[in-house]
Amino acid sequence: MSNPNHHEQPYGVGLAYRFNVHREAVQHRSEIDLLEISTEDYIIRERRTFSDPNERLLKDALATFPCVAHGLSLSIGTVGELDDVYLNSTRRFMEENGLNIFSEHLAYHRVDGNDLTMFLAIPFEEVAVQWVKRNYYAARRAVGRPFALENVTYSFPVPKGSLSEAEFLCRICEETDCTLLLDVTNVFNNSRNHNYDPIEFIDRLPMDRVSQMHLAGGHQLPDGRWEDSHSAPVMDEVWPLFNEAVKRSSNLRNVILERDSKLKPFDSVMTDIRKAREIFYSHRPSEAPTLESAPFADVDIAPDPDAPEFAGMKSFQRALMGRISNPPFRDAFLANAPEAVKQYGVTDPEWFQKLVECDGRLVHEFEEAWDYFEKEDEQVAKEYEQREWAAWANQLGPGGF
Ligand SMILES: [Fe+2]
Known part of the structure; x- marks a missing residue:
């Protein structure tokens, strides 16, 4: 019921x-x-x-x-x-x-x-x-x-x-x-x-x-x-x-x-x-304990991703995602990390150090997964397109128009 x-x-x-x-x-x-x-x-x-x-x-x-x-x-x-x-x-x-x-x-x-x-x-x-x-x-x-x-x-x-x-x-x-x-x-x-x-x-x-x-x-x-x-x-x-x-x-x-x-x-x-x-x-009790639904006040704190205090963390995230999803950046990072990371605005030495010290083997696993999904997405899109065409041809039937 x-x-x-x-x-x-x-x-x-x-x-x-x-x-x-x-x-x-x-x-x-x-x-x-x-x-x-x-x-x-x-x-x-x-x-x-x-x-x-x-x-x-x-x-x-x-x-x-x-x-x-x-x-x-x-x-x-x-x-x-x-x-x-x-x-x-x-x-x-x-x-x-x-x-x-x-x-x-x-x-x-x-x-x-x-x-x-x-x-x-x-x-x-x-x-x-x-x-x-x-x-x-x-x-x-x-x-x-x-x-x-x-x-x-x-x-x-x-x-x-x-x-x-x-x-x-x-x-x-x-x-x-x-x-x-x-x-x-x-x-x-x-x-x-x-x-x-x-x-x-x-x-x-x-x-x-x-x-x-x-x-x-x-x-x-x-x-x-x-x-x-x-x-x-x-x-x-x-x-x-x-x-x-x-x-x-x-x-x-x-x-x-x-x-x-x-x-x-x-x-x-x-x-x-x-x-x-x-x-x-x-x-825990067999019957649900009563829960007072407390009113909650609105909290007006707007997140500002461009605020200077978050710049270091933001640049770190961008560069880490770059290592995972951007093959030219991967190569540039391996060749000359301090130079390469400028592209993502990594200027804070502490965040740069965190980036360099991320476990390379594990970051590489994310890279491989990313590349695999990219290919898979392409493949799925292609198959989808083929199916659409097939369905359309089917709808037209023999003799077409
Ligand atoms: Fe979970």
Whole structure:
């Protein structure tokens, strides 16, 4: 039975919604407390077209389950203009569907119009805290509500950070009214890949600000690094950490299992959901605690990407993206870095040093991924064009005009 208010404060353990397991999710309604809707699946035309074009399944999911919304394209850490079209579409989508809870990623992936579609770590620096604060409040105004920020898995941290990752998250929470979406798999992977103790890490976070959690599957790569593939069961090593994290999160409202592929057999998804429920409800009340919806005041801090205090971080981001996406710059950087970086306005010696000290092997992996996607995009565009032509020829039929 549809309840128009059930999106107000979804509570419990649920699943990142994918239209291709709609029927299975509905069949397990009694064990799936909520769904997380990926907003981009509906506000980006191409993605909607290839899934649920009339939103028939979406409407049914919204009527059947309490839902929260989750975005991907904010790139809150980019010192640059926010994407107003994305933010306005997100707000409209949430309003039209009665959604109340929103979350995004504490990372960046878009610079100078180039979208890497993979997350890069925001520098763990006070200047970045100040930038994220401005972007957060601008985005909060655009989407019309405070929202949660999610810790991401990052391939390499920006070198010589003056803050630790935990301190950075604490500072973001001090400077804004965001809550945290703690992705426990990301904490685990980062702790293994960047050599820290995950329990010590969460003990340094303001755990009373954690409103949501993510769990995802992953695996260890042949080179020893850990990856969140979103296509496998949650790793055994992650469950004890999840237990400790839930235990410490007195204001946690919901947990979402993220599985993007290999969703069938659905039993393997349900096995993870059941484990997560057991842990969640062993530390949290079985009934959702009432939450006063506190009014929030507008905060008018306009982000100015041209402000001098952000020039160093901006130039660093531009040059790093240049290394990844601009082959002539890559060569120029290798030949004479101090000269080459002038093209992106890197003049501050500290930011130049950070750029030079980024792990070259890992930056190179991004370069390869970028080149691959570029080729793939070209190929997809070509195939699309061919299909259009074929469809047109087909429509004309034998004999043409
Ligand atoms: Fe996540």
